[in-house]
Amino acid sequence: MTATISQTSHTSEDVLQAHMLSCVRGERMLFADLDLQVHAGECLHVCGENGVGKTSLLRLLTGLSKPESGEILWKGQAITLDPSQYHRDLLFLGHRDALKDDLTALENIQMYAAIDDIALSQEQALSSLWNFGLRGREHLPVSFLSAGQKRRVLMARMATRQAKLWILDEPFNALDLNAVQALQTLIAQHLEQGGLVVLTSHQNIVIPHVKVLEL
Amino acid sequence: MNAFFAIIHRDLLLVMRRKSEVLTALFFFVVVTSLFPLGIGADAALLRKIAPGVLWVAALLSTLLGLQRMFAADYLDGALEQLVLSPQPLVLLVTGKIVAHWLVCGLPLVLIAPIIGIQFDLDASSLYVLMGTLLLGTPVLSLLGSIGAALTLGVRGGSVLMSLLILPLYIPVLIFGAGAVYANSVGLDSTGYFSLLSALLILALAFVPWVSTAALKIAIE
Numbered sequence: 117m118t119a120t121i122s123q124t125s126h127t128s129e130d131v132l133q134a135h136m137l138s139c140v141r142g143e144r145m146l147f148a149d150l151d152l153q154v155h156a157g158e159c160l161h162v163c164g165e166n167g168v169g170k171t172s173l174l175r176l177l178t179g180l181s182k183p184e185s186g187e188i189l190w191k192g193q194a195i196t197l198d199p200s201q202y203h204r205d206l207l208f209l210g211h212r213d214a215l216k217d218d219l220t221a222l223e224n225i226q227m228y229a230a231i232d233d234i235a236l237s238q239e240q241a242l243s244s245l246w247n248f249g250l251r252g253r254e255h256l257p258v259s260f261l262s263a264g265q266k267r268r269v270l271m272a273r274m275a276t277r278q279a280k281l282w283i284l285d286e287p288f289n290a291l292d293l294n295a296v297q298a299l300q301t302l303i304a305q306h307l308e309q310g311g312l313v314v315l316t317s318h319q320n321i322v323i324p325h326v327k328v329l330e331l
Numbered sequence: 332m333n334a335f336f337a338i339i340h341r342d343l344l345l346v347m348r349r350k351s352e353v354l355t356a357l358f359f360f361v362v363v364t365s366l367f368p369l370g371i372g373a374d375a376a377l378l379r380k381i382a383p384g385v386l387w388v389a390a391l392l393s394t395l396l397g398l399q400r401m402f403a404a405d406y407l408d409g410a411l412e413q414l415v416l417s418p419q420p421l422v423l424l425v426t427g428k429i430v431a432h433w434l435v436c437g438l439p440l441v442l443i444a445p446i447i448g449i450q451f452d453l454d455a456s457s458l459y460v461l462m463g464t465l466l467l468g469t470p471v472l473s474l475l476g477s478i479g480a481a482l483t484l485g486v487r488g489g490s491v492l493m494s495l496l497i498l499p500l501y502i503p504v505l506i507f508g509a510g511a512v513y514a515n516s517v518g519l520d521s522t523g524y525f526s527l528l529s530a531l532l533i534l535a536l537a538f539v540p541w542v543s544t545a546a547l548k549i550a551i552e
Contacts (some may be wrong), residue, residue, distance in 0.1 A: 178416060181552045204418040213408030216341070218348035230337030231417050231424065257348070 129191055130205075130280055132177070132312055137186035146172055147331055150186070159303065159313040159323050164331035170316040173209070173331065174285050177314060178208045190281070200261075207279035209260050209287060213266045214310075215261035221245055221269045224258060228273055236276055244272040248298060255276040263290040271299055282306060284315040332421040335427045339528070342431035345404075352400060353435050358438055361392040361447065368450045375452045382451035383461065383512035390440050390465060391472065393499050396498070398476040399490045401428060403545065406484050415551055425547065426540045429454040429477045437469030460515040464508040467528040474535040475500045481546035503531060 118120050132288030137150040154160045162170050175181045177188060179202065190197050195202045215224050222241055229236035245254045248268040258266060267290055274282065282303070289297055296319075303313055303323050314322075346353050367385050368378055414424050444465050445458045453461065471476040479497035483489035511524030 155449060180412060180415065200340065200418050203416050208412070208416050210409050210412055212407075214409035214413045216345060216408070216410065218345050219341075223344070227341045228413065231334045231341075231414065231419065233334055233418055276458060 130310065130312060131189075132192065132281060132314070133189040133192075134177065135187055135189070137173075137176065137188070138184040139169055139176060140184045141169070141172060152329060154312050154314060154327070155327055156310045156312060157307050159315065159326045160306055161318045161321065161323075161326050161328045162314065162331060163328055170331060171285055172314065174208070174210075174283050174300045174314065178283055179203075180208075195310060203236040203273065207274060207277045207281070207291070208283045208285075209270055209274070210285045215258045215266055215269060218257055220255050220257055221261065221272075222254045224269060225273055225276065228230060229276065232277065234276070234278055240276060241272075243277045245269070247275065248272050264292055264295060267291055270296060271295075271302060274301060280311050282311065282313045282315075284313065286302055286316055286318075288317050288319050288321070332423075334417065335423050338414075338424050338427035339431045339434070340354040342428060343476060344432065346431075346435050350407050353397065353439075356393045356436055357439050357443070359396055360389050361443065363392070365388045365450060378451045379453060379457075379516060380513075382448065382453055382457075383509035383516070385451070386444060386447060386461065386512075387464075387468075387494070387509040390444075390469065391505060391527055393440065393497070394436055394469065394472040394476060395494055395497065397432065398480045398493060401432050401477055401479070401480040402550075403489075411547065413552060415501055415548065418501045418516050421547070423546045424539045425481075429473050429540065429543070432477070433470050434475040435437045437465075437473050437474065440469055441465040445486070453512075457512055457516045463525065464511045465526060467525065467532055468508040469503045471504050471528075471531050471535045474539040475504075477543040478539060478546060481543045481550060484547070484550035507531070 119300060132154045134152045137152075138148040141147045151172070152160065162173060164170055172181070176183050179188070179199060190202050190205065216227070219227065221240075222245065225241045226236065226238070226324065229241070242254060245251070248271045250265065250268055250272070253261065253265065258269065261269070267287070287299060291299060302322060302324055303315075306313060307323070310319055313323075336426075345502055346542060363385055367381065370380075371377060402411060405414065415421055417424065441462055444461050448458045476497055479493040482492045482496065506528045507524045511521040511528070514524060515521045
Protein backbone atom coordinates (compact mmCIF):
# COMPACT_ATOMS: atom_id res chain seq x y z
CA MET A 117 0.00 0.00 0.00
CA THR A 118 2.67 2.52 1.01
CA ALA A 119 4.76 1.44 -1.94
CA THR A 120 2.02 2.24 -4.42
CA ILE A 121 1.38 5.63 -2.85
CA SER A 122 5.02 6.66 -3.05
CA GLN A 123 4.98 5.45 -6.63
CA THR A 124 1.96 7.56 -7.53
CA SER A 125 3.48 10.66 -5.99
CA HIS A 126 6.43 10.33 -8.35
CA THR A 127 4.74 11.77 -11.41
CA SER A 128 7.27 13.96 -13.14
CA GLU A 129 6.98 12.25 -16.52
CA ASP A 130 3.28 11.32 -16.45
CA VAL A 131 1.85 12.80 -19.59
CA LEU A 132 -0.85 11.75 -22.01
CA GLN A 133 -0.32 12.89 -25.58
CA ALA A 134 -2.12 12.42 -28.83
CA HIS A 135 -0.65 13.28 -32.21
CA MET A 136 -2.55 13.86 -35.45
CA LEU A 137 -5.48 11.81 -34.25
CA SER A 138 -8.28 11.10 -36.71
CA CYS A 139 -11.46 9.25 -36.04
CA VAL A 140 -13.95 7.92 -38.56
CA ARG A 141 -17.35 6.57 -37.58
CA GLY A 142 -19.08 4.78 -40.42
CA GLU A 143 -18.61 7.14 -43.37
CA ARG A 144 -18.28 10.29 -41.35
CA MET A 145 -15.03 11.89 -40.31
CA LEU A 146 -15.56 12.97 -36.71
CA PHE A 147 -12.30 14.82 -36.24
CA ALA A 148 -8.93 14.90 -37.95
CA ASP A 149 -5.38 15.83 -37.01
CA LEU A 150 -6.25 16.36 -33.37
CA ASP A 151 -3.35 17.06 -31.03
CA LEU A 152 -3.65 17.11 -27.30
CA GLN A 153 -1.47 16.99 -24.27
CA VAL A 154 -2.40 16.43 -20.63
CA HIS A 155 0.25 16.74 -17.95
CA ALA A 156 0.23 15.52 -14.39
CA GLY A 157 -2.11 17.62 -12.28
CA GLU A 158 -4.15 18.76 -15.26
CA CYS A 159 -7.72 18.11 -16.24
CA LEU A 160 -8.86 18.11 -19.86
CA HIS A 161 -12.52 18.97 -20.33
CA VAL A 162 -13.74 17.80 -23.73
CA CYS A 163 -16.69 19.92 -24.86
CA GLY A 164 -18.90 19.87 -27.88
CA GLU A 165 -22.38 19.21 -29.14
CA ASN A 166 -23.97 15.80 -29.14
CA GLY A 167 -22.46 13.56 -31.75
CA VAL A 168 -19.22 15.47 -32.39
CA GLY A 169 -17.18 12.54 -31.14
CA LYS A 170 -16.49 13.18 -27.48
CA THR A 171 -17.12 9.60 -26.46
CA SER A 172 -15.26 8.35 -29.52
CA LEU A 173 -12.25 10.44 -28.52
CA LEU A 174 -12.36 9.06 -24.99
CA ARG A 175 -12.57 5.50 -26.26
CA LEU A 176 -9.59 6.15 -28.51
CA LEU A 177 -7.63 7.45 -25.55
CA THR A 178 -8.39 4.29 -23.54
CA GLY A 179 -7.33 2.08 -26.42
CA LEU A 180 -10.76 0.45 -26.65
CA SER A 181 -10.96 1.49 -30.28
CA LYS A 182 -8.20 2.19 -32.75
CA PRO A 183 -7.76 5.58 -34.42
CA GLU A 184 -7.99 5.90 -38.19
CA SER A 185 -4.60 7.57 -38.06
CA GLY A 186 -2.33 9.14 -35.48
CA GLU A 187 -1.04 7.82 -32.20
CA ILE A 188 -1.58 8.10 -28.49
CA LEU A 189 1.32 8.20 -26.08
CA TRP A 190 1.36 7.58 -22.34
CA LYS A 191 4.62 8.61 -20.66
CA GLY A 192 6.10 9.01 -24.12
CA GLN A 193 5.32 5.46 -25.17
CA ALA A 194 2.57 4.35 -27.56
CA ILE A 195 -0.26 2.83 -25.54
CA THR A 196 -0.44 -0.16 -27.85
CA LEU A 197 3.13 -1.18 -26.95
CA ASP A 198 2.43 -2.22 -23.38
CA PRO A 199 -1.34 -2.18 -22.86
CA SER A 200 -1.11 -3.99 -19.56
CA GLN A 201 1.07 -1.28 -18.00
CA TYR A 202 -1.16 1.44 -19.47
CA HIS A 203 -4.29 -0.22 -18.12
CA ARG A 204 -2.68 -0.37 -14.68
CA ASP A 205 -2.47 3.44 -14.71
CA LEU A 206 -5.88 3.93 -16.31
CA LEU A 207 -9.40 4.11 -14.99
CA PHE A 208 -12.16 4.51 -17.57
CA LEU A 209 -15.78 5.08 -16.67
CA GLY A 210 -18.15 5.07 -19.61
CA HIS A 211 -21.81 5.84 -20.14
CA ARG A 212 -22.84 2.52 -18.73
CA ASP A 213 -22.03 2.00 -15.10
CA ALA A 214 -20.56 -1.50 -15.52
CA LEU A 215 -21.97 -2.48 -12.14
CA LYS A 216 -23.51 -5.89 -11.70
CA ASP A 217 -27.14 -5.42 -10.68
CA ASP A 218 -27.33 -8.67 -8.74
CA LEU A 219 -24.25 -7.99 -6.64
CA THR A 220 -24.14 -5.59 -3.72
CA ALA A 221 -22.27 -2.30 -3.88
CA LEU A 222 -19.54 -3.74 -1.68
CA GLU A 223 -19.20 -6.89 -3.80
CA ASN A 224 -18.99 -4.80 -6.96
CA ILE A 225 -16.14 -2.74 -5.53
CA GLN A 226 -14.32 -5.80 -4.26
CA MET A 227 -14.75 -7.76 -7.48
CA TYR A 228 -13.34 -4.92 -9.55
CA ALA A 229 -10.42 -4.57 -7.16
CA ALA A 230 -9.67 -8.28 -7.53
CA ILE A 231 -9.99 -8.20 -11.31
CA ASP A 232 -7.81 -5.09 -11.50
CA ASP A 233 -5.32 -6.81 -9.18
CA ILE A 234 -5.47 -4.19 -6.42
CA ALA A 235 -5.18 -5.06 -2.75
CA LEU A 236 -8.33 -3.71 -1.12
CA SER A 237 -9.42 -4.73 2.35
CA GLN A 238 -13.05 -4.92 3.29
CA GLU A 239 -12.60 -1.97 5.68
CA GLN A 240 -11.15 0.21 2.92
CA ALA A 241 -13.95 -0.71 0.54
CA LEU A 242 -16.60 -0.03 3.19
CA SER A 243 -15.12 3.27 4.28
CA SER A 244 -14.92 4.52 0.71
CA LEU A 245 -18.58 3.61 0.19
CA TRP A 246 -19.47 5.41 3.42
CA ASN A 247 -17.49 8.45 2.26
CA PHE A 248 -19.83 8.78 -0.67
CA GLY A 249 -23.01 8.55 1.33
CA LEU A 250 -23.82 4.89 0.90
CA ARG A 251 -23.77 3.95 4.57
CA GLY A 252 -26.48 1.41 5.19
CA ARG A 253 -26.75 0.52 1.51
CA GLU A 254 -23.47 -1.31 1.07
CA HIS A 255 -25.15 -4.70 1.30
CA LEU A 256 -28.05 -3.91 -1.01
CA PRO A 257 -27.99 -5.32 -4.54
CA VAL A 258 -27.11 -2.51 -6.92
CA SER A 259 -30.42 -2.97 -8.74
CA PHE A 260 -32.11 -1.42 -5.67
CA LEU A 261 -30.00 1.74 -5.92
CA SER A 262 -31.02 4.85 -7.84
CA ALA A 263 -29.03 6.07 -10.84
CA GLY A 264 -27.31 8.68 -8.70
CA GLN A 265 -26.45 6.15 -6.01
CA LYS A 266 -24.91 3.88 -8.63
CA ARG A 267 -22.76 6.83 -9.69
CA ARG A 268 -21.70 7.14 -6.05
CA VAL A 269 -20.62 3.52 -6.06
CA LEU A 270 -18.49 4.39 -9.09
CA MET A 271 -16.98 7.31 -7.17
CA ALA A 272 -16.01 4.88 -4.43
CA ARG A 273 -14.37 2.77 -7.11
CA MET A 274 -12.49 5.80 -8.43
CA ALA A 275 -11.21 6.55 -4.95
CA THR A 276 -9.98 2.99 -4.40
CA ARG A 277 -8.64 2.18 -7.86
CA GLN A 278 -5.23 3.90 -7.44
CA ALA A 279 -5.02 4.87 -11.10
CA LYS A 280 -3.12 7.92 -12.30
CA LEU A 281 -5.16 8.66 -15.38
CA TRP A 282 -8.92 8.96 -15.10
CA ILE A 283 -10.95 9.03 -18.29
CA LEU A 284 -14.53 9.83 -17.40
CA ASP A 285 -17.45 9.98 -19.81
CA GLU A 286 -20.18 12.26 -18.44
CA PRO A 287 -19.32 11.62 -14.78
CA PHE A 288 -21.73 14.31 -13.56
CA ASN A 289 -24.84 12.72 -15.06
CA ALA A 290 -27.63 11.83 -12.63
CA LEU A 291 -25.83 13.32 -9.65
CA ASP A 292 -27.52 15.60 -7.12
CA LEU A 293 -25.89 18.86 -6.07
CA ASN A 294 -24.06 17.36 -3.11
CA ALA A 295 -22.73 14.52 -5.19
CA VAL A 296 -21.56 16.91 -7.92
CA GLN A 297 -19.68 18.79 -5.22
CA ALA A 298 -18.22 15.56 -3.85
CA LEU A 299 -17.11 14.43 -7.29
CA GLN A 300 -15.49 17.78 -8.04
CA THR A 301 -13.62 17.55 -4.75
CA LEU A 302 -12.57 14.00 -5.57
CA ILE A 303 -11.25 15.07 -8.96
CA ALA A 304 -9.50 18.11 -7.47
CA GLN A 305 -7.80 15.88 -4.89
CA HIS A 306 -6.74 13.48 -7.60
CA LEU A 307 -5.21 16.36 -9.57
CA GLU A 308 -3.45 17.64 -6.45
CA GLN A 309 -1.82 14.26 -6.01
CA GLY A 310 -0.43 14.51 -9.52
CA GLY A 311 -3.19 12.61 -11.29
CA LEU A 312 -4.54 13.31 -14.75
CA VAL A 313 -8.20 13.57 -15.72
CA VAL A 314 -9.89 13.63 -19.10
CA LEU A 315 -13.64 14.12 -18.92
CA THR A 316 -16.66 15.13 -20.91
CA SER A 317 -19.51 17.08 -19.41
CA HIS A 318 -22.30 19.36 -20.50
CA GLN A 319 -22.27 21.14 -17.17
CA ASN A 320 -19.98 23.89 -16.05
CA ILE A 321 -17.48 22.33 -13.76
CA VAL A 322 -15.46 24.01 -11.06
CA ILE A 323 -12.12 22.25 -10.96
CA PRO A 324 -8.69 23.88 -10.83
CA HIS A 325 -6.24 23.45 -13.73
CA VAL A 326 -8.88 22.72 -16.35
CA LYS A 327 -8.03 22.89 -20.02
CA VAL A 328 -10.96 22.93 -22.41
CA LEU A 329 -10.93 21.14 -25.72
CA GLU A 330 -13.69 22.17 -28.14
CA LEU A 331 -14.44 19.44 -30.63
CA MET B 332 -3.97 -15.68 -11.22
CA ASN B 333 -5.94 -13.73 -8.62
CA ALA B 334 -8.02 -12.12 -11.30
CA PHE B 335 -8.69 -15.53 -12.86
CA PHE B 336 -10.27 -16.83 -9.67
CA ALA B 337 -11.96 -13.49 -9.03
CA ILE B 338 -13.81 -13.64 -12.32
CA ILE B 339 -14.87 -17.25 -11.72
CA HIS B 340 -16.05 -16.27 -8.25
CA ARG B 341 -17.94 -13.29 -9.64
CA ASP B 342 -19.67 -15.30 -12.37
CA LEU B 343 -20.65 -18.09 -9.98
CA LEU B 344 -21.99 -15.54 -7.50
CA LEU B 345 -24.07 -13.94 -10.26
CA VAL B 346 -25.46 -17.34 -11.17
CA MET B 347 -26.34 -18.05 -7.55
CA ARG B 348 -28.27 -14.77 -7.40
CA ARG B 349 -30.21 -15.64 -10.52
CA LYS B 350 -30.61 -19.39 -10.53
CA SER B 351 -33.43 -19.62 -13.06
CA GLU B 352 -31.19 -19.21 -16.10
CA VAL B 353 -28.98 -22.12 -15.14
CA LEU B 354 -31.76 -24.36 -13.97
CA THR B 355 -33.47 -23.85 -17.33
CA ALA B 356 -30.58 -25.47 -19.18
CA LEU B 357 -30.31 -28.31 -16.69
CA PHE B 358 -34.06 -28.90 -16.68
CA PHE B 359 -34.02 -28.89 -20.48
CA PHE B 360 -31.43 -31.69 -20.42
CA VAL B 361 -33.46 -33.74 -17.95
CA VAL B 362 -36.76 -33.27 -19.77
CA VAL B 363 -35.47 -33.94 -23.28
CA THR B 364 -33.65 -37.08 -22.22
CA SER B 365 -36.71 -38.27 -20.29
CA LEU B 366 -39.01 -37.77 -23.25
CA PHE B 367 -37.27 -40.46 -25.30
CA PRO B 368 -37.92 -43.41 -22.98
CA LEU B 369 -41.47 -42.16 -22.53
CA GLY B 370 -42.06 -41.84 -26.24
CA ILE B 371 -40.37 -45.03 -27.34
CA GLY B 372 -41.74 -47.25 -24.65
CA ALA B 373 -40.20 -50.12 -22.75
CA ASP B 374 -38.02 -51.53 -25.52
CA ALA B 375 -34.86 -51.86 -23.39
CA ALA B 376 -32.60 -53.01 -26.23
CA LEU B 377 -33.53 -50.06 -28.43
CA LEU B 378 -33.16 -47.59 -25.55
CA ARG B 379 -29.71 -48.93 -24.75
CA LYS B 380 -28.76 -48.47 -28.38
CA ILE B 381 -29.95 -44.88 -28.74
CA ALA B 382 -28.89 -43.76 -25.26
CA PRO B 383 -25.39 -42.42 -26.10
CA GLY B 384 -26.61 -40.39 -29.05
CA VAL B 385 -29.66 -39.00 -27.27
CA LEU B 386 -27.74 -38.06 -24.14
CA TRP B 387 -24.98 -36.39 -26.09
CA VAL B 388 -27.28 -34.46 -28.41
CA ALA B 389 -29.25 -33.27 -25.38
CA ALA B 390 -25.99 -32.21 -23.73
CA LEU B 391 -25.00 -30.22 -26.84
CA LEU B 392 -28.33 -28.44 -27.01
CA SER B 393 -28.52 -27.61 -23.33
CA THR B 394 -24.97 -26.21 -23.43
CA LEU B 395 -26.09 -24.08 -26.35
CA LEU B 396 -28.96 -22.69 -24.26
CA GLY B 397 -26.58 -21.20 -21.72
CA LEU B 398 -23.99 -19.92 -24.17
CA GLN B 399 -25.72 -16.68 -25.06
CA ARG B 400 -25.37 -15.66 -21.44
CA MET B 401 -21.60 -16.03 -21.38
CA PHE B 402 -20.64 -12.50 -22.49
CA ALA B 403 -23.95 -10.81 -23.32
CA ALA B 404 -24.73 -9.40 -19.86
CA ASP B 405 -21.21 -8.04 -19.43
CA TYR B 406 -21.39 -6.55 -22.90
CA LEU B 407 -24.67 -4.77 -22.23
CA ASP B 408 -23.79 -3.21 -18.88
CA GLY B 409 -20.29 -2.15 -19.89
CA ALA B 410 -18.48 -4.60 -17.63
CA LEU B 411 -16.81 -6.17 -20.64
CA GLU B 412 -15.07 -2.87 -21.40
CA GLN B 413 -13.78 -2.84 -17.85
CA LEU B 414 -12.46 -6.37 -18.29
CA VAL B 415 -10.70 -5.35 -21.50
CA LEU B 416 -9.17 -2.38 -19.67
CA SER B 417 -8.05 -4.48 -16.72
CA PRO B 418 -4.28 -4.69 -16.25
CA GLN B 419 -4.67 -8.46 -16.32
CA PRO B 420 -4.40 -10.17 -19.71
CA LEU B 421 -7.88 -10.42 -21.20
CA VAL B 422 -7.27 -14.02 -22.23
CA LEU B 423 -6.95 -14.95 -18.56
CA LEU B 424 -10.29 -13.35 -17.74
CA VAL B 425 -11.96 -14.93 -20.77
CA THR B 426 -10.65 -18.33 -19.72
CA GLY B 427 -12.07 -17.67 -16.26
CA LYS B 428 -15.46 -16.91 -17.75
CA ILE B 429 -15.35 -20.11 -19.81
CA VAL B 430 -14.44 -22.14 -16.73
CA ALA B 431 -17.31 -20.54 -14.82
CA HIS B 432 -19.66 -21.39 -17.69
CA TRP B 433 -18.52 -25.01 -17.64
CA LEU B 434 -18.91 -25.26 -13.86
CA VAL B 435 -22.48 -24.04 -14.23
CA CYS B 436 -23.60 -25.64 -17.49
CA GLY B 437 -21.26 -28.59 -18.05
CA LEU B 438 -20.44 -30.11 -14.69
CA PRO B 439 -24.07 -30.58 -13.60
CA LEU B 440 -24.67 -32.61 -16.78
CA VAL B 441 -21.76 -34.89 -15.91
CA LEU B 442 -23.13 -35.42 -12.42
CA ILE B 443 -26.73 -35.98 -13.44
CA ALA B 444 -25.96 -38.20 -16.46
CA PRO B 445 -25.82 -41.51 -14.50
CA ILE B 446 -29.32 -40.95 -13.17
CA ILE B 447 -30.60 -40.17 -16.65
CA GLY B 448 -28.70 -43.19 -17.96
CA ILE B 449 -30.71 -45.53 -15.76
CA GLN B 450 -33.81 -44.56 -17.74
CA PHE B 451 -32.08 -45.99 -20.79
CA ASP B 452 -31.20 -49.21 -19.01
CA LEU B 453 -27.44 -48.56 -19.28
CA ASP B 454 -25.27 -50.86 -17.18
CA ALA B 455 -22.74 -49.60 -14.65
CA SER B 456 -19.72 -49.67 -16.95
CA SER B 457 -21.58 -47.74 -19.65
CA LEU B 458 -22.58 -45.16 -17.07
CA TYR B 459 -18.94 -44.70 -16.06
CA VAL B 460 -17.90 -44.30 -19.67
CA LEU B 461 -20.75 -41.86 -20.26
CA MET B 462 -19.65 -39.75 -17.31
CA GLY B 463 -16.04 -39.90 -18.46
CA THR B 464 -16.85 -38.74 -21.97
CA LEU B 465 -19.05 -35.95 -20.67
CA LEU B 466 -16.30 -34.90 -18.27
CA LEU B 467 -13.85 -34.58 -21.17
CA GLY B 468 -16.36 -33.39 -23.75
CA THR B 469 -18.42 -30.71 -22.01
CA PRO B 470 -15.39 -28.41 -21.42
CA VAL B 471 -14.77 -28.57 -25.18
CA LEU B 472 -18.39 -27.57 -25.73
CA SER B 473 -17.99 -24.55 -23.43
CA LEU B 474 -14.70 -23.59 -25.04
CA LEU B 475 -15.91 -23.82 -28.64
CA GLY B 476 -19.16 -22.17 -27.66
CA SER B 477 -17.31 -19.16 -26.30
CA ILE B 478 -16.13 -18.37 -29.83
CA GLY B 479 -19.71 -18.26 -31.06
CA ALA B 480 -20.85 -16.24 -28.04
CA ALA B 481 -18.08 -13.71 -28.62
CA LEU B 482 -18.61 -13.48 -32.39
CA THR B 483 -22.35 -12.88 -32.13
CA LEU B 484 -22.15 -10.22 -29.41
CA GLY B 485 -24.40 -7.30 -30.22
CA VAL B 486 -25.81 -9.03 -33.29
CA ARG B 487 -29.57 -8.99 -33.69
CA GLY B 488 -30.90 -12.54 -33.54
CA GLY B 489 -27.49 -13.62 -32.34
CA SER B 490 -28.61 -16.83 -30.67
CA VAL B 491 -29.88 -18.41 -33.89
CA LEU B 492 -26.76 -17.36 -35.74
CA MET B 493 -24.64 -18.75 -32.93
CA SER B 494 -26.34 -22.15 -33.16
CA LEU B 495 -25.59 -22.25 -36.86
CA LEU B 496 -21.97 -21.29 -36.24
CA ILE B 497 -21.28 -23.56 -33.33
CA LEU B 498 -23.25 -26.77 -33.84
CA PRO B 499 -21.10 -27.93 -36.81
CA LEU B 500 -18.03 -27.47 -34.62
CA TYR B 501 -19.58 -29.74 -32.01
CA ILE B 502 -19.80 -32.69 -34.41
CA PRO B 503 -16.40 -34.25 -33.55
CA VAL B 504 -17.16 -34.14 -29.84
CA LEU B 505 -20.54 -35.72 -30.47
CA ILE B 506 -19.08 -38.51 -32.62
CA PHE B 507 -16.33 -39.48 -30.21
CA GLY B 508 -18.40 -38.95 -27.07
CA ALA B 509 -21.34 -41.03 -28.19
CA GLY B 510 -19.01 -43.48 -29.96
CA ALA B 511 -17.15 -44.29 -26.74
CA VAL B 512 -20.36 -45.18 -24.90
CA TYR B 513 -21.61 -47.24 -27.82
CA ALA B 514 -18.28 -49.05 -28.23
CA ASN B 515 -18.25 -49.89 -24.55
CA SER B 516 -21.82 -51.16 -24.61
CA VAL B 517 -21.06 -53.62 -27.42
CA GLY B 518 -17.89 -54.79 -25.66
CA LEU B 519 -15.26 -52.90 -27.69
CA ASP B 520 -12.32 -50.98 -26.30
CA SER B 521 -13.20 -47.31 -25.74
CA THR B 522 -9.75 -45.95 -24.84
CA GLY B 523 -9.20 -44.66 -28.37
CA TYR B 524 -12.27 -42.46 -28.10
CA PHE B 525 -11.06 -41.12 -24.78
CA SER B 526 -7.68 -40.29 -26.27
CA LEU B 527 -9.33 -38.39 -29.11
CA LEU B 528 -11.63 -36.52 -26.75
CA SER B 529 -8.65 -35.60 -24.57
CA ALA B 530 -6.78 -34.42 -27.65
CA LEU B 531 -9.75 -32.24 -28.60
CA LEU B 532 -9.85 -30.82 -25.09
CA ILE B 533 -6.14 -30.00 -25.07
CA LEU B 534 -6.32 -28.41 -28.51
CA ALA B 535 -9.35 -26.35 -27.55
CA LEU B 536 -7.75 -25.27 -24.28
CA ALA B 537 -4.62 -24.19 -26.10
CA PHE B 538 -6.23 -22.15 -28.86
CA VAL B 539 -9.83 -21.23 -28.15
CA PRO B 540 -9.30 -18.64 -25.36
CA TRP B 541 -7.14 -16.57 -27.71
CA VAL B 542 -9.68 -16.81 -30.51
CA SER B 543 -12.53 -15.75 -28.22
CA THR B 544 -10.41 -12.90 -26.84
CA ALA B 545 -9.76 -11.61 -30.34
CA ALA B 546 -13.47 -11.87 -31.18
CA LEU B 547 -14.40 -9.96 -28.02
CA LYS B 548 -11.99 -7.15 -28.85
CA ILE B 549 -13.59 -6.83 -32.27
CA ALA B 550 -17.08 -6.83 -30.74
CA ILE B 551 -16.19 -4.04 -28.35
CA GLU B 552 -14.57 -1.71 -30.87
